[in-house]
Amino acid sequence: MSAQREFKRITVPDIVRRKGQEKIVCLTAYTAPIAELLDPMVDLLLVGDSVGMVIHGLPSTLGVSVEMMIMHGQAVMRGASRALVVVDLPFGSYERSADQAYDTAVRIMQETGCQAVKLESNPGCARTVEFLTGRGIPVMGHVGLTPQSVNLDGGFKTKGRSAVERARIVKEAEEIANAGAFAVVVEGVFEDVAEEVTRTLSIPTIGIGASSSCDGQILVVDDMLGLFERVPKFVRRYGALREHIEAAVKRYSQDVKGSVFPSSDECYQCESQG
Numbered sequence: 724m725s726a727q728r729e730f731k732r733i734t735v736p737d738i739v740r741r742k743g744q745e746k747i748v749c750l751t752a753y754t755a756p757i758a759e760l761l762d763p764m765v766d767l768l769l770v771g772d773s774v775g776m777v778i779h780g781l782p783s784t785l786g787v788s789v790e791m792m793i794m795h796g797q798a799v800m801r802g803a804s805r806a807l808v809v810v811d812l813p814f815g816s817y818e819r820s821a822d823q824a825y826d827t828a829v830r831i832m833q834e835t836g837c838q839a840v841k842l843e844s845n846p847g848c849a850r851t852v853e854f855l856t857g858r859g860i861p862v863m864g865h866v867g868l869t870p871q872s873v874n875l876d877g878g879f880k881t882k883g884r885s886a887v888e889r890a891r892i893v894k895e896a897e898e899i900a901n902a903g904a905f906a907v908v909v910e911g912v913f914e915d916v917a918e919e920v921t922r923t924l925s926i927p928t929i930g931i932g933a934s935s936s937c938d939g940q941i942l943v944v945d946d947m948l949g950l951f952e953r954v955p956k957f958v959r960r961y962g963a964l965r966e967h968i969e970a971a972v973k974r975y976s977q978d979v980k981g982s983v984f985p986s987s988d989e990c991y992q993c994e995s996q997g
C-alpha cells in the first residue's frame with residue numbers, strides 16, 4: 724500500500740519536464756488536514772517558512788527554527804501522498820557555509836521524508852546549491868523578494884526597480900539554475916523581470932507576485948482562502964474562510980448562550996435509563 728503511494732508521488736524530474744509545457748500548480752501547506760485536502764489538486768506543496776507568520780503569528784520569517792520546519796514538514800507529509808513536498812530552510816540554518824546547509828537539509832529530509840528543500844538567494848548561494856545537489860539533495864531556489872532579507876530591504880518591497888537590480892535578479896536565477904536547482908521561485912518582482920527569468924532559465928520558474936508567464940504559480944494557502952483581511956495586491960482571494968468562520972462562531976456562541984446547543988440528540992443517554 725505505501726509502496727503504491729510512493730510510486731504515484733510527483734517527482735522532481737516530473738516537475739522539471741513541465742518547463743514550458745503544462746503549468747505547475749503550487750500552494751503552501753503547514754498541517755496534515757490541509758495538505759490532505761490540497762494534495763489531489765496541486766503538483767507541489769511547499770512547507771514555507773511563512774508558517775511563522777501565518778500559523779505562529781510572528782512578525783517575519785526570521786524567528787522560524789529548523790524544529791518548526793520539521794514539525795510542520797512531518798504533518799504535511801502525513802497528509803500528502805501525491806504532491807511533491809518541498810520544505811524551506813529557515814533563516815540562519817544554511818547561509819554560513821555549504822556544510823551548514825547540507826547538515827540542515829539532510830536533517831529536514833530524514834526527519835520529514837520530504838523530497839526537496841528550498842533556500843533564498845544570498846551571496847555564495849550557487850556554491851551551496853551545487854554542493855547539495857551534488858550530494859543527492861534536490862534544491863529549489865528563491866529570487867527577487869526574499870523575505871528573510873526583510874531587515875536589509877527595510878520591508879517586503881517589490882524588486883527590479885533599477886536596471887542594476889533587474890540584471891542582478893536574472894544573474895542570481897541563472898547561477899542557481901546552473902548550480903543544479905530543479906526550479907526557482909520568483910517572488911515580488913516587476914512582470915518583465917519574471918518574464919526574462921522564465922525565458923532565460925531552462926528549469927521551471929514558480930511565480931508569486933511575478934507574472935503569469937512563469938512556469939507555475941504559488942500562493943500562501945491561507946491568503947488565497949481568505950483567512951486574512953489584508954493581503955498583498957498579488958493575492959487573489961479564491962475563498963472567504965474568514966467570513967465563514969466568523970458566521971459559524973457567532974451562531975455557536977448564540978446557541979451556547981441560549982442553551983440551544985447541545986440538543987438532547989447531541990448528548991449521550993444511558994440505555995438503562997431509556
Ligand code: KIV
Nearest residue numbers: 751771772773908931
Ligand atoms: O515561505 C513561503 O511560503 C514561501 C512562498 C511564499 C514562496 O517562500
